[in-house]
Amino acid sequence: MSDWQSLTTYNKIGFHRIGVSSRHMSVESSEIDLLNTLDPEAVTAIHYRYYPEVYRFARFRMSDEVTAEDIAGDVFMRLLEAVHNGRGPYTNLRGWLLRTTANIVNDHFRKLYNRPKEDSSEVLENSSDLYLSQSDPVVLSDQAELNRNLQLAIDKLTDAQKLVITLRFGNRFSLEETAQLMGKKANTIKALQYRALEALRQKLGSDLL
Amino acid sequence: MNPILFDAFERCIKLLEADVPLEECIKEYPDLEPELREILETAKDVMNLREEQVPLESMNRSRIRLLSRAKFLVSNDKPNTSDSGLNWLVKPVRRIVNGFSSLSPLAGRLVLVLGITGLLILFSSGLVIASAKSLPGDSLYPVKRVVEDISVHLIPNNEVRSVYEENYSQQRVAEVNRLIELKRIQRISFEGILESMNSTSWMVSEINVSINAATTVVGGPEGTQAFELGSVVEVEGITNVLGWVAASEIHLREYEFIGMVDKIDAKYWQVSGIQFLITSGTQIDAGIREGDDVTVLVRSEDSGLHALAILHEVHPIATPSVPQPNLSTPMPSEVPAPIIEEDHQMSGFLENTHGNYWVVSGQIVYIVGKTQISDGIHIGDSLSVNYKVEANGSYTAVEIEKIENDEPPEEYKPEETPESGVEGDSHDSLIVTTKINDETEKCIYTPEHQETPESTEDHQAIP
Numbered sequence: 001m002s003d004w005q006s007l008t009t010y011n012k013i014g015f016h017r018i019g020v021s022s023r024h025m026s027v028e029s030s031e032i033d034l035l036n037t038l039d040p041e042a043v044t045a046i047h048y049r050y051y052p053e054v055y056r057f058a059r060f061r062m063s064d065e066v067t068a069e070d071i072a073g074d075v076f077m078r079l080l081e082a083v084h085n086g087r088g089p090y091t092n093l094r095g096w097l098l099r100t101t102a103n104i105v106n107d108h109f110r111k112l113y114n115r116p117k118e119d120s121s122e123v124l125e126n127s128s129d130l131y132l133s134q135s136d137p138v139v140l141s142d143q144a145e146l147n148r149n150l151q152l153a154i155d156k157l158t159d160a161q162k163l164v165i166t167l168r169f170g171n172r173f174s175l176e177e178t179a180q181l182m183g184k185k186a187n188t189i190k191a192l193q194y195r196a197l198e199a200l201r202q203k204l205g206s207d208l209l
Numbered sequence: 210m211n212p213i214l215f216d217a218f219e220r221c222i223k224l225l226e227a228d229v230p231l232e233e234c235i236k237e238y239p240d241l242e243p244e245l246r247e248i249l250e251t252a253k254d255v256m257n258l259r260e261e262q263v264p265l266e267s268m269n270r271s272r273i274r275l276l277s278r279a280k281f282l283v284s285n286d287k288p289n290t291s292d293s294g295l296n297w298l299v300k301p302v303r304r305i306v307n308g309f310s311s312l313s314p315l316a317g318r319l320v321l322v323l324g325i326t327g328l329l330i331l332f333s334s335g336l337v338i339a340s341a342k343s344l345p346g347d348s349l350y351p352v353k354r355v356v357e358d359i360s361v362h363l364i365p366n367n368e369v370r371s372v373y374e375e376n377y378s379q380q381r382v383a384e385v386n387r388l389i390e391l392k393r394i395q396r397i398s399f400e401g402i403l404e405s406m407n408s409t410s411w412m413v414s415e416i417n418v419s420i421n422a423a424t425t426v427v428g429g430p431e432g433t434q435a436f437e438l439g440s441v442v443e444v445e446g447i448t449n450v451l452g453w454v455a456a457s458e459i460h461l462r463e464y465e466f467i468g469m470v471d472k473i474d475a476k477y478w479q480v481s482g483i484q485f486l487i488t489s490g491t492q493i494d495a496g497i498r499e500g501d502d503v504t505v506l507v508r509s510e511d512s513g514l515h516a517l518a519i520l521h522e523v524h525p526i527a528t529p530s531v532p533q534p535n536l537s538t539p540m541p542s543e544v545p546a547p548i549i550e551e552d553h554q555m556s557g558f559l560e561n562t563h564g565n566y567w568v569v570s571g572q573i574v575y576i577v578g579k580t581q582i583s584d585g586i587h588i589g590d591s592l593s594v595n596y597k598v599e600a601n602g603s604y605t606a607v608e609i610e611k612i613e614n615d616e617p618p619e620e621y622k623p624e625e626t627p628e629s630g631v632e633g634d635s636h637d638s639l640i641v642t643t644k645i646n647d648e649t650e651k652c653i654y655t656p657e658h659q660e661t662p663e664s665t666e667d668h669q670a671i672p
Contacts, residue, residue, distance in 0.1 A: 034394065034395070034396055040276050041447045042394075042396070042447060043275055043276060043279045044276065045394045045455065047272050049450055056259070060258055060259060065264070065267075069264070072267070073274055076275045077275065080275065084282045146257075147258055151258065154255075168222075170258065172226070172259070187215070190218070193218075194218050197251050197255070198248055200251055200255070204251070
């Protein structure tokens with residue numbers, strides 16, 4: 001079971017199992033109640049509150065600002081559709097949004113790698129087209145190159161590793177928040193993030209550098 | 210598995226996030242230096258990927274798309290919604306409570322007993338106590354509101370009931386403040402005093418209320434013009450994390466309405482086509498009859514428009530919106546102060562007619578139900594107006610007659626080409642006659658008098 005799948009299960013079980021306060025649950029529940037009405041004010045308020053987190057998540061994984069914007073927008077459209085079809089989040093709106101963001105980002109990379117190529121070794125070169133256009137003034141800079149390599153390396157990590165790095169370093173969530181969102185204990189997250197960075201360092205050294 | 214290393218790494222991550230140099234972080238853990246250095250350098254690179262700025266344009270584009278989609282979904286199929294898990298209980302109870310007022314006295318007592326019994330049961334269960342501190346969105350909040358509704362309806366004394374209602378109204382404001390403090394997003398409704406207003410935000414009982422294009426503003430018969438600082442308004446909207454309320458609807462709760470009494474009934478009065486509910490608490494001036502002009506102090510409720518007071522209308526002094534002649538006619542107020550309640554008469558030309566007042570040679574004369582008006586009067590006709598002066602100095606016409614002879618009023622010398630405007634419009638002449646102790650004093654005012662209004666000696670008395 002992936003971590004996002006376990007998060008889904010944990011959503012259905014509820015927050016109390018991992019010690020989220022009932023007030024927090026009440027806040028998210030009332031947000032979800034309002035969202036169910038599809039009332040414009042409620043939709044605006046929720047979008048205002050969560051869009052930055054969703055955008056930062058997507059942007060951390062994508063070098064391209066436009067793609068990150070598309071993904072963030074797509075997440076909220078999916079939220080509306082899910083709510084309308086009665087398959088929206090029950091208690092954990094933030095978790096639902098970030099899980100959906102991660103899924104869309106992963107799909108994006110999957111499509112990228114599955115794109116028919118004459119030579120599979122060209123994936124990396126072709127993928128770079130999505131990240132930085134040739135007109136970008138920083139396209140040749142070392143930092144841009146390093147960032148691109150980092151993002152490609154992150155995508156090669158396991159789902160849990162990708163997730164922990166994105167939540168902790170992309171979204172700046174605390175250890176405790178990350179633990180809550182992933183349905184794990186704080187100590188587990190400490191170990192997971194360390195191993196994720198270690199794996200990343202190795203991939204950067206062996207695959208790209 | 211090395212918990213010490215993981216703890217050290219976590220500690221160093223926090224220091225790096227606080228812009229502490231990497232070397233200083235590592236200094237704290239000399240034994241772990243080799244492992245930490247490499248992994249922290251990678252962590253620093255990863256941190257550089259982070260984008261703190263969220264483009265506002267991107268956010269706005271996404272929001273517009275989202276709202277458009279939401280509107281589409283709602284218009285196609287509105288999903289079932291529920292405000293709370295206790296709606297199955299709350300809605301029937303509210304319906305019963307709202308029906309109390311229509312019951313007979315005997316049935317009322319029975320309901321009273323049942324209500325008290327019900328309240329006792331609720332109290333004994335502790336539900337009411339538990340709900341006392343609940344906020345909108347909490348499961349017990351509907352219980353709190355139902356208990357409030359019941360307690361208000363069970364109070365027989367109007368004054369005490371008003372005090373309770375006022376207290377509950379203040380509680381709503383306190384609840385909204387608390388929600389804002391807790392940064393909770395919640396649909397709310399509260400009533401308060403309008404303290405300031407501009408195009409984008411209003412301050413209502415010290416709560417910042419944002420107004421946007423989607424906000425519906427309901428201001429009674431006069432529309433949004435009726436909103437004034439100090440008005441009682443009801444705000445419906447959603448609290449947000451930024452500390453304000455995004456208003457979806459704002460109602461003017463209490464306002465003044467001026468009109469003519471069309472119909473008087475035991476339960477309602479109809480004033481200028483609008484029905485106002487009358488209760489035992491409505492203050493009504495004595496002697497008001499159908500056809501009279503009245504000022505109604507209105508309170509807008511879900512059940513309709515309630516008249517808090519119906520008072521004899523005292524006309525306002527001439528409003529600036531009335532078009533004045535180029536050389537405005539000296540106002541009767543410039544003559545020696547007229548004595549209230551005495552008969553007055555003036556002659557002049559009818560310049561304009563409005564709903565409840567006419568302009569006769571630049572002077573506004575209010576028309577009330579009792580005003581007797583002769584037939585066949587048209588704009589431009591010369592009129593003789595019998596009027597009385599109200600306490601605030603305005604004129605109310607008692608009788609208006611057309612001066613049938615073709616001759617213009619005395620002293621009136623029409624210009625052959627009035628459009629030229631040379632020497633002013635001569636029809637600005639106004640003849641005012643005041644009856645004091647059966648002695649008639651007539652004054653003729655011409656534009657020349659206007660130029661020296663302070664010189665009352667210039668008034669030409671006609672014996």
